[in-house]
Amino acid sequence: MTSSYSDGTRVVHAGLPEPEVGEPFLPGPVFAAPYHLDPVTGPGENGYARTEHPTRRSLEAAIDELEGGPALVFASGQAAITALLLAVLHTGDTVALPSDGYFAVRAFAEGTLRNLGVQTMLVPTAGPYPDFSGVRLVLLETPANPGLDVCDIASVAALAHAAGALVAVDNTTATPLGQNPLALGADVVVASGTKALTGHSDILLGYVATNDDAVFEKVETWRKQTGAVPGAFDSWLAHRSLATLDLRLARQTANAAAVAALLASRADVTGVRWPGLESDPSYTVASKQMRRIPGVVSFDLGDAGRVARFLQATALVFAATSFGGVHTSADRRAQWGDDTSDGFVRLSCGIEDTADLLADLTAALDEA
Secondary structure (H helix, E strand, O other): OOOOOOHHHHHHHOOOOOOOOOOOOOOOOOOOOEOOOEOOOEOOOOOEOOOOOHHHHHHHHHHHHHHOOOEEEEOOHHHHHHHHHHHHOOOOOEEEEEOOOOHHHHHHHHHHHHHOOOEEEEEOOOOOOOOOOOOOEEEEEOOOOOOOOOOOHHHHHHHHHHOOOEEEEEOOOOOOOOOOHHHHOOOEEEEEOOOOOOOOOOOOOEEEEEOOHHHHHHHHHHHHHHOOOOOHHHHHHHHHHHOOHHHHHHHHHHHHHHHHHHHHOOOOOEEEEOOOOOOOOOHHHHHHHOOOOOOEEEEEOOOHHHHHHHHHHOOOOEEOOOOOOOOOEEEEHHHHOOOOOOOEEEEEOOOOOHHHHHHHHHHHHHHO
16 A cells, blocks of 8 residues: 555555455465475475464554554564564663653563663653663653653654664554654654554554664564564454554544543543643644544542542443553553552543543542
């Protein structure tokens, strides 16, 4: 698909093979580990599923079209981001990570990477940004999870490149329909496809995408040697789910706009964050950089007890971790080890009818 098509058209057709009479639009998953080999020449396009797999390649082709760079898919988002870190970082290197990003990445850096002799520099997503001299890799996460701060990718990439650093952007929350970091100057995109990209809360998936041939080769070699690949059925389900990405995001964004406005209007709710609100600290950067704002809203209900009462009172909001699914969900992030207050809530808007969702949230907040 060419970039001249709109998002809705691109996601429906991304990665599909050329039409063949009698074949489905998206061929089903290939359930195989080894394949027939030519006794003389050896493997053709497929030799062994850990290293080559047709269903996985189709999904990667689709993500390539959406992100704008060759993609490698992994068994989870954490598998993807740790593969990138371990493939490009070496003893004596320094990596800059978001201090307010996904906590498991910081834990990995403070444990595994530190034991390998890699130093960590923690930087807030919204800045200020330090001198990146001597830094090998700058990892950005924008919007950050769970606080939803946004950084100017182009500006930070320019600063990092001037210091000789690679730039990677975690695009999980935004998705490639929200922003394209590679087009904004990043060298690498990494993301969890578990969230909004696939959007049905039934798949664990991650990916790395890059136009840097050297980085791609290192990450691909790492994946081949460690085997952190998704299965055939998960790859097929993910590709199938991409077709509705534009539709799902449209409703989730509309719901988030309405939910954020509702929460901001209530005196008993504090700390409302959604980069689409004009009052949000990230609004100016987000409105310039992003094509659409994701369906995740954060806010504070004061204490853990009130969060529990709120979640027990709601009829439509599932108490669950993760985000980006078709069902609205929420969780108290402090219970997972995030550096947030006890009453901090990350709410992921699903695709329910907006009026129903607002009525349910209002009643639950009143009861809580």
